[in-house]
Amino acid sequence: MNVLNFVNAFFSDSAHWHGYDGIPARLAEHVRYTLEALALAAAIGLPVGLVTGHYGRGGNALSLVATAGRALPSFGLLVLMTTLLGFGMLPVMIPLVVLAVPPILVTTYEAMRSVDPSPVDAARGMGMHESRILFQVELPAALPLILSGLRSAAIQIVSTATIAAYVSLGGLGRYIVDGLFQHDYEKVVGGATLVAVLALVTLALFWAVARVAVSPGVRRR
Numbered sequence: 001m002n003v004l005n006f007v008n009a010f011f012s013d014s015a016h017w018h019g020y021d022g023i024p025a026r027l028a029e030h031v032r033y034t035l036e037a038l039a040l041a042a043a044i045g046l047p048v049g050l051v052t053g054h055y056g057r058g059g060n061a062l063s064l065v066a067t068a069g070r071a072l073p074s075f076g077l078l079v080l081m082t083t084l085l086g087f088g089m090l091p092v093m094i095p096l097v098v099l100a101v102p103p104i105l106v107t108t109y110e111a112m113r114s115v116d117p118s119p120v121d122a123a124r125g126m127g128m129h130e131s132r133i134l135f136q137v138e139l140p141a142a143l144p145l146i147l148s149g150l151r152s153a154a155i156q157i158v159s160t161a162t163i164a165a166y167v168s169l170g171g172l173g174r175y176i177v178d179g180l181f182q183h184d185y186e187k188v189v190g191g192a193t194l195v196a197v198l199a200l201v202t203l204a205l206f207w208a209v210a211r212v213a214v215s216p217g218v219r220r221r
Contacts, residue, residue, distance in 0.1 A: 026171060027198070029164075041153055059109060120133060
């Protein structure tokens with residue numbers, strides 16, 4: 001059987017659409033893992049990137065942290081965290097957050113540094129507080145790049161959250177891990193296809209958010 005036949009067989013099997021191991025349940029689990037990891041990574045990366053970018057300090061340190069985070073293998077970190085902390089969500093969240101923080105952190109910093117200094121200087125000349133300059137002047141102009149960092153992090157999490165299945169959790173990785181163990185390649189291909197489709201849906205969602213959140217004047221630049 002070729003790949004298309006595997007895909008057709010997987011999705012046409014009604015057994016894959018019901019129960020705890022059905023596509024809706026596994027998809028919901030995978031989306032939950034992704035949203036939780038992305039929210040934690042954003043809570044870490046966005047404030048640090050915004051503040052350091054606003055003041056123009058710490059760029060080298062951020063690059064070092066980002067490089068170190070990207071160098072850590074997610075699966076190896078999962079194994080280490082599971083050994084230290086046992087099974088559960090925390091050992092899964094740690095490698096996913098470590099994976100997602102660097103693109104958010106670095107892109108946010110670079111987005112803030114790329115803002116045209118003229119309106120910023122004008123705002124300071126008018127006596128605006130630094131926090132108002134950050135959120136009312138710099139952030140709207142930097143938003144497209146910031147969203148691109150969040151988008152990159154989200155795609156990486158969607159693709160990597162399959163590791164949760166290796167520590168007996170759910171998600172779409174369950175089909176890949178169980179399929180390999182059972183030599184059921186129909187299930188492996190089906191799970192991989194679902195991950196790819198979810199990544200494409202994530203891209204579309206961020207495109208839609210950017211169309212709504214970013215002002216037309218900024219989009220045209």
